[in-house]
Amino acid sequence: LLSETLCSLTLEAEAGDKVTIWCQHDLTETGYIYWFKHTCDSVPLLIGCKQFLKSAPSQSCYFFSESERIVMSVHDKNTSLTITAVNVSDTGLYYCSYMEKNRITFSDSVYLRMKGLNKTLSKITDRANGSDSPAVSFMLTVGLGSVIVNVILLGVLIIILKHKGHEASKNE
Known part of the structure; x- marks a missing residue:
């Protein structure tokens, strides 16, 4: 938001x-x-x-x-x-x-x-x-949106790595 x-x-x-x-x-x-x-x-x-x-x-x-x-x-x-x-x-x-x-x-x-x-x-x-300044709003929206997307992707990557580690420990 x-x-x-x-x-x-x-x-x-x-x-x-x-x-x-x-x-x-x-x-x-x-x-x-x-x-x-x-x-x-x-x-x-x-x-x-x-x-x-x-x-x-x-x-x-x-x-x-x-x-x-x-x-x-x-x-x-x-x-x-x-x-x-x-x-x-x-x-x-x-x-x-x-x-x-x-x-x-x-x-x-x-x-x-x-x-x-x-x-x-x-x-x-x-x-x-x-x-109104649409350029400022656009740049802020794009910049902050990209930060949020990167944080979400990092979270997903951590979950995947933990899941793979958990599966590897089960197989041993």
Whole structure:
């Protein structure tokens, strides 16, 4: 199940500023929380990942290397992404998502741009103003769908290997 909410917030920063973006989550059990950055000329980029634990502090995702300049924090019902020394390359659309059981939820997004920057990123600006972005939805659906298919195939392979091992031990 995939859900998406379009954004309504634009955040302007000056070069060198420290910016914190917040996102709410509804996790009640162990699950993963992700932060993404999206620009008009690329697919969404994973920039933060933590495993939410119900009764312990969140842990870093084993498959993701954290940045020193972009720091993610997870709290009881929200998560934050802090970018220190903001620069032009940080311009883009930021949003979080979280996965609990088999449900993936995407948050409202925030468009971060530099003050005084004349360059217009029309595709992102249109999205930030509430227009539909089928390309983003398609890429997220395909990407996350392929992850789910791979997990299912891995599970089936493990079951087959265990079954063959069980049959081999019966024959001995």
